[in-house]
Amino acid sequence: MEIEVVPIIERLKAENGKILLTTHENPDGDGIGGMLALYKFLKKKGKNVVCAMKDDVPYIYNFLPFVENIKKLPLNETFDLTIVVDAVGLHRVKAPVESKEVLRIDHHLGGDFNKSDYIDPNAPSTTFLVGKLLREWDEDAIDSDIATCIYTGLITDTGSFRYNNVDEKAFEMAKFLVKKGANPSYISTMIFERNKPNVIKLLTKTLSTLEIHYNGLIASLVVRREFIEQTGTTEEDTEGFVNYARSIEGVEVAFIMIQKPDRKTWRVSLRGKGKIPVREIAKKFGGGGHRDAAGCRIEGGEYEVKRKLIETATQIIQKTIVEKEHILI
Template identity: 65%
Template sequence: MFTVPIIERLKREEREILIFTHENPDGDGIGSMIGLYLFLKKLGKNVTAAMKDDLPYIYNFLPAVDEIKKLPIDKVFDVAILVDAAHKGRAGVEIKAKEIIRIDHHRGGEFESMYDYVEVTSPSTTFIVTQILREWDENLIDKDIATCLYTGLITDTGSFRYNNTDERAFEVAKFLVSKGADPFYISKMVFERNKLSTINLLQKTLSTLEIYGEGKIAILTVFRDFLKECSALEEETEGFVNFARSIDGVEIAILMIQKEDLKTWRVSLRGKGNVNVQQIASHFGGGGHKDAAGCRIIGDYYEIKNQLIQKSKEYLHNEALIVV
């Protein structure tokens, strides 16, 4: 029977294991991290789950969230497992470990070890983690673990609406529901607990909407002042870019978020057509997937916005750059 190298590697690991994910963590990163953490803990492994940022509010219903540690940790781990990120730098802090293993579905990532499990066609990293855990010991997957893994599946597929949703996504969803994941409860906890501050912030953000490229490019901006005025946190902008994307005819949606230093901009890109937004993001030093990517740019707002619009237009008009 085919065995997954990472399973063999972790089976024999008795020393200290760290599981970590990217900064500004999303449901897939957090779900993968906690799901794998709970599984390894059940096996009696010496395992720690950690990330740089605070847990976004919408994921506070997940099991074991109070066991997540804060990075950086001043200790050298024997093995560190990076989930849902293209390379260890995405953690946002230095990771001290003798060996790093990557479990991920991002394109264009870095090779961290011979035990890496990277499958770019997977709808989510929790999808890959589910495959690993099923192969390892399906009976150890309980309701808590299934809840974490299902959460990553619905957040990365937009509740089975994005083009990474395929037959396998439903098959894994079915399996996770059979293990106790409750679709209604999880959806309600993730998507239907908006704070009033979030809706106020959304209102301000939507007022910045600009359309370019004959209706194919939509841009939204979250200025730092908005966060203050609404008493909102940056994490509350999660999903805002989808309002730009949802407009009829839009093929490239852009959300610019002003960081604390006022000159750094976190940019989220979403695609809904033939354009590969990852290529636009990588032009600015970022990365991601065909339909969801991001980057950070430092500089003047208008200049950066213009650069993003120009690059987007180039990709819209140049068929040769289009990857279907």
């Protein structure tokens, strides 16, 4: 199916009222990059545009152009048009928004559909779609700031061009963005090479909890509250830690359990490598997500919660082997 970009361009061109750009809670490089690229472009086009979201900008994205213009939701304003970037609907924004009309630019499967939405689940990132939209509208108006924001979402959602959502089109877009002034080395350094020493100390403690289960197919990590307290870090600093468990050869299900301040609730992030749908594991505990990246919350003691996760992961692995005749062991 050919995804039509023209309707959303026409809709944006026609809007002379107040436009809100927003993204999901716990925002990532794709959501923030997409919002800021649209923000600068629409400003250039003389639109009355505001960008706002529920949470603060994570430290690793504080270098993005115009990041200081992102407001905190809720805003005491009614908008004529709201564009939800990189989310399946307004409910993922997790803050009240007053708007006469809501559209989406997104690459997630499912969610609400409106006739002028611009959604393509095959796109490597939402910023890839923003890039296509802006190129179709006015390629000459794309400057180095806009290119930097689009490139940021492209590398954060593709694991720096390593995941299976990368194809020729992703590199073609990257080439275009570099030509427009995006600096790959600068952007990667700002996102990935500004770790604080205490975050590395937290990582060291977390990696010491590594366990391998079920013939090497499952890997687990634990972040106890005391690790966070001893290193003077925050829960957000554990972002990406689960990927160390995922990176182990032969592992098909990786998870990390992060202890909440109440000490009885654990926030669990699960990662797969394409063979096992980890979303099915998260769903058993009332969570959800993507096939290869999902999450849930579980209450209980550390060993009890870990045992439940391993049991459920084992069941899902066995079910997948039977259904798909995957030979993993």
